[in-house]
Amino acid sequence: MVYLPRLDRRSLAPLRYAISAVRTASYLVRQRPRVVIATNPPIIPGLLAWLYGALSGATVILDDHPAAFGAQHDDVSKRLQRQHRWLASRVTACLVTAPEWVRRLESWGATGLTFHEAPPQWRVAPPQPLTGHPRVLFVGTFGGDEPVDEVIRAARLRPDMEIRMTGRLSRCPKTLIRTAPRNVRFLGFLSQEAYVRELEAADVVVTLSTEPTSVMRAGYEAVYARRPLVVSDWPTLREVFPAAVHTANNAAALAAALDRAVAEHPRLREAADDARQLQLDRVACQLQQLQALLPAEDRGDRGLLGEELPEHSPRADVPHTEIRLGLPSTFTTWPILEAWAKGRLEARSGGLILTLAPYQAYLALTEQDYRARLRRGAIVLIDGNGVRFPLRLAGYATGPRLTGRELVERAFTGEFLGGSTVAVLGGAEETGERLRQLKPSWLTVGGRFAERPSEEDVRRVAATLRSSGAELVLVALPSPKSALWAERLHGLHPALYAIIGGAVETVTGVKRAPPRVVCKLSLEWAWRLAQDPRLAGRLARGSLAVADLTVRAALRRIQGIDG
DSSP states (O other): OOOOGGGOSGGGHHHHHHHHHHHHHHHHHHHOOSEEEEEESSSHHHHHHHHHHHHHOOEEEEEEOGGGGTOTTOHHHHHTHHHHHHHHTTSSEEEESSHHHHHHHHHTTOOEEEOOOOOOSOOOOOOOOOOSSOEEEEOOOOOTTOOHHHHHHHHHHOTTSEEEEESOGGGSOHHHHHHOOTTEEEEESOOHHHHHHHHHHOSEEEEOOSOTTOOOHHHHHHHHTTOOEEEEOOHHHHHHOTTSEEEOSSHHHHHHHHHHHHHTHHHHHHTHHHHHHHHHHHHHHHHHHHHHTSOGGGSOSBOTTSOBOOOOOOOTTSOOEEEETTEEEEOOOHHHHHHHHHHHHHTTOOEEEEEEOHHHHHHHHHOHHHHHHHHHSSEEEEOOHHHHHHHHHTTOOOOSOOOHHHHHHHHHHTTTTTTSOEEEEEOOHHHHHHHHHHOTTSEEEOSOOOSSOOHHHHHHHHHHHHHHTOSEEEEEOOTTHHHHHHHHHHHHSOOEEEEOTTHHHHHTTSSOOOOHHHHHTTOHHHHHHHHOGGGHHHHHHHHHHHHHHHHHHHHHHHHOOOO
16 A cells, blocks of 8 residues: 555544545556565555455465554554455465464454565664663554553652654654653654664663564564564564563563663673574564465565576476456366376475366356466366357367366376275265265265364365375365365365366266267256256356456457467
8 A cells, every 4th residue: 555654644534545545456457466565554555455356366465463453542443354355265365473363264264374474675784782771772653552651650669771663643642752761762754764773772672562462573673673572462473582581560560671781781692693583483484474475477586585496498298277257267288287296295395286167167267266266276277168259269279178077087087196095075965876886995084074174174185084094085066165165174184185166977877978969069067057057056156257258368368468
């Protein structure tokens, strides 16, 4: 979100948000980024980013501060939790400060990732031994979760220390400024250059919060600057800043913590390099997790910390997935797909094989989270002539058609991964009974599969698959929950998960497979509708996706625009 500091007064907030929204939207249209990270709160940048992602196909990630959940005394965000929940479930992921918020997001059907601050661009000189009066930098914004009054009281208890406080003075209670002791200096809002100078001159950095899940950016900056750090004594902050001095949020405890930081200053300086390296290692790990959520084409040509990656080109004997008309698609052959699958099983890495028919294309075009899961899939087979036609119109060579129904048929006869342990997830009760008769070696996992599975549900099913040694899991669940279940299960049991929908019903004879002539005429949709009229709504939505893709293909073909 484009920020306008000159309009920072609360009374000008509506005007500031309106101008910022227009300028932000203009920037997105001009620059067309492939990945957008939006800070929340306020929720407006996230909504703008989601709209841009829905129109452009870009990946959108929400940077959720604790205030976004109504914490830190943010009453506005507390009233917007319904909107927050709606938005969070439609973006690729939400970055949060603590596992508590990850669990909240998962209960909403969203993806949460604990993520903290990367190293800054600036550099400061190493810390120096103490000389004269200790210089303490309290970094804050005069937010509702900052015990500023206790800091002032602690300053009175330690007149031999110079306490320097950052933050916009318009937000600081005037009584605190008037009654502050002489050893307190209010610095106001600092530019980055001025802030770095203050950080470099500080002997000790203090940052406090009454919110247990808050992880203050100033804490990371102190660690990266190798300055001794004093932070609030919360479990999350103890885990993130183990080398810091931790204190309760009251004047007496803070004064004692400052005494300890001064007394142990030589030791804290010596431990600074290890503390900094711990943060760098943590960020590298978190970047790996974040990059795993992004489509391959959005991960860039550099490693996690900027190192060059070797150039490579797609091999003809390996399935290659590309984004075409805004959707991922894999054009390959059965022998190449099987060789790839065997390699994945040998490496015990598994992967997701998804199928893309018109209804799945509709979901991908309208639901950000489903589109993100589709892009994270290893293989995306175009299982529908309604999707293949726009791709051919756009000029893509689509190759042979590989369908979910044929994958199940090949697995059934042993032509695909013959000898592997197969499990079927979901499906009608009659289908399970037929499978137990026809393929007694296959594991059938029935029961109710929620649209948004809980952690306990996923662990239970994953344990069943793990105990059976399942290598190929045929996911016979409807979209979009099939991809969600497969992705969650893959994280606990790395098998190959093939999203095949209702294909297992035709293979077992519960439903009749379409005759060859129906397939040649591309009328499988009519055949399915005749057997199950309840599919009319799905087919109608799928036709909307076909129309959308056809327009994109025509534009690309005529004007060279790839939608």
